Amino acid sequence: MPSSARRAVIVGAFNTRQARVLEGETSDSITLTAIRGALDDAGLRVADVDGLNVLPGLDYLNGSRVFGYALGIPYFWVGRAAPGPASVVEAAHAIEAGVCDTVVLAAGEAGIHTDRAAVAPWTRPSNEFIECWGLMTPAEFALSAREYMWRYSVDPVQIAYIAAVIRNNGSRNPEAVYHGRGPFTAEDILASRMIAEPYHLLDCAMTAEGGSALVMTTAERARDLSGRGVHVLGGGSESWGPSYTHPPTYERVGMLGRRAGDRAFAQAGLARSDVDVFELYDNFSWEIIRYFEALRYCEVGEGAAFVADGAIEIGGDYPIVTDGGTMSHSHTGESQRHQRVVQAVRQLRGTSAANQVADARVALVAALGDIVLLGA
Structure with a gap:
């Protein structure tokens, strides 16, 4: 166990402006804007940073090193985990082990100008099953959702309700790309065109441009800062694959994150009922049911009923x-994925731009098999 002074704390959280297209921006420039914003929020300078996990665009290999050099940081720890919960947990371990003291996590994308008539470029990597047979991400994720719905006799309206709740949250959020687009009903979701059965257009994530960043440091350093820190209480990460080459059957992906969640709750010493807000990666509507079942909030096959009747809405x-x-x-x-963490931090600070959950003290962030628990 690390000493209390070295426990990892998130002290900076920032999203840049988000838009369908950010004219004049590149992935590098928007990521830099996010880093500056997060450091300002933390009350720290570049000179304080000795750890980086930076992903401009999709430059997984060199992003941190390029930015470290450009920012003038002579030597630094480099994180390798994917953005979001996984990178937060990895950075927390590094800080608590004394490998580094202050870490910036950042990612951003702009200047892509995605063809709006097609799915996003990152959902169709060069692969024989995509280029020949069309197994891009929406089709891949639809397979396990459809199997689950058949197996447990789930009405499509129950899935569409989830998308309506999420889109209505965004409609009320002045920072959202689709602010003011709503309200939606489940019927509105089902009326949108089919993409990959059972997913309609409004069951699916959109594409946009923007950046997001976090700053983490030790509890001892955080005490000297003026902002309100958010503690990393526990986390876990697991994966499966390789994607696009093996069928994502329900048996393969349905419980992704279960063991990671068990580890996160055990580390935090918390019960499931202690969580006040759930910032879940909502790439497709059925995934929300999958999270709640995998994380043991309800029995397998009971997720559609579990999320119904306002349970997942603000105030539920x-x-x-x-x-x-x-x-x-x-x-x-x-x-x-960083944005899921930024929003959890804002909820725990009581500074959400909209949809503030009253007296939120514990947040769970989940992105596929990556889980982190945060506490105010």
């Missing part, structure tokens, strides 16, 4: 995706 027992998520707030390739 399990409020989800409070900024509008990838369906309504933004979807920027990878930085949207």
Whole structure:
């Protein structure tokens, strides 16, 4: 166990402006804007930073090193985990082990100008199953959703309700790309065109441009800063794959995140009922049910009933995706996973731009098999 002085704390959280297209911006420039914003929020300078996990665009290999050099940081720890919960947990481990003291996590994407008539470029990587047979991301994720709905006799209206809740959260959020687009009903979701059965257009994430960043440091350093820190209480990460080459059957992906969630709650010493807000990666509507079942909030096959009747709305027992998520707030390739953490931090600070959950003290952030628990 690390000493209390070295426990990891998030002290800076920032999203740039999000838009369908950010004219005049590049992935590098919008990521730099996010970093500056997060450091300002933390009350720290570049000179304080000795750890980086930076992903401009999709430059997984060199992003941190390029930015470290450009920012003038002579030597620095480099994180390798994917943005969002996984990178937060990795950075927390590094800080608590004394490998580094202050870490910037950032990602951004702009200047892509995605063909709006097609799915996003990152959902159709060069692969024989995509180029020949069309197994792009929406089709891949639809397979397990359709199998689940058949297996447990789920009405499509129950799935569409989830998308309506998330999009309505975004409609109320002035920072969301789709602010003011709503309200939606389940019937509105089902009336949108089919993309990959059972997913209609409004069941799916959009594409957008923007950046997001976080700053983490030790509890000891955080005490000297003026902002309100958010503690990393526990986390876990697991994966499966390789994607696009093996069928994502329900048996393969349905419980993704279960063991990671068990580890996160055990580390935090919390019960499931202690969580006040759920910032879940909402790439497709059924995934919300999958999260709640995998994380043991309800039995397998009971998720559709569990989320019904206002349970996941603001004011319900399990409020989800409070900024509008990838369906309504933004979807920027990878930085949207950081946005899940940024929104959790804002909820715990009581500074959400909309849909503030009253007295939120514990937040769960989940992105596929990556889980982190945060506490005010």
